[in-house]
Amino acid sequence: MSYSLEQVQQASRLFFELLRKKVLPLDDPAAAECLQDTASYDALQYVAREAGCRVMNSGHRLHLLVNPLGSVFATNFTQLKNKYSRIERKTHLHTINIIILVFLAEMDQDETNFKPGQDSMSYIQIADQVSSLFSAWIQMDEDGRFSRQWQLDIQAMHKVWSSLYMQTKSQEESDLLSRGANSRIGLIHEGMKLLEEEKLVFISEQEKRIFPREELYERMRYLYHDVDRYQELRGLIGRTLAEKEGEVYAAD
Secondary structure (H helix, E strand, O other): OOOOHHHHHHHHHHHHHHHHHOEEEOOOHHHHHHHOOHHHHHHHHHHHHHOOEEEEEOOOEEEEEEOOOOOOOOOOHHHHHHHOOOOOOHHHHHHHHHHHHHHHHHHOOOHHHOOOOOOOEEHHHHHHHHHHHHHHHHHOOOOOHHHHHHOOOHHHHHHHHHHOEOOOHHHHHHOOOOOOOOEHHHHHHHHHHHHHHOOOEEEEOOOOEEEEOHHHHHHHHHOHHHOHHHHHHHHHHHHHHHHHHHHHHHHO
């Protein structure tokens, strides 16, 4: 299909605006202009595909999604390390992925009753849940079978997490989240900043809490829920934490 110069210009303006902002409401001038013309919107999808991206329309917003492979905007580990200097090794990045999944699993329980400004997790809550996960998983991975089954390097991630110190409540409240390169709270903050830069969460550094944005629920609903790996790990995390919580109640 051929596109007019005006349609290509509209598509290009919207693509680069999405590249800059990640997410745009449908009533944004650039989005509204392009969406009014089917051919311009098709041109946008063509430009995105050529760049190794795709545009997701949630009905409320446009999301620019970067394909993990074959995209000129895909971020490999070396680039990520340069951007986030405190992520020193791939194992740290894998641990951050678990941290993010813990947060997503907690938020991805009842999206129909999402309460903007109320649903949230504190850094301490995330740290406690990640500790519970690794405590349970390392016990199930004595022979490495659990790691192979779930394609997770439990031993290496547990070693990283155990090597990081945990601030006390008073230390955490008085410290800046960006401090403490060797702290668990610091590593959690790196993970949450990745979500914040995608416009999916809001971080309250004063409260030390992470608040999901509506954009996060759209991303989960229209993207993550169709990814088998996400659903598998989300289920594993939920079951593990529920079992650990049951053990605590049984002990009491």
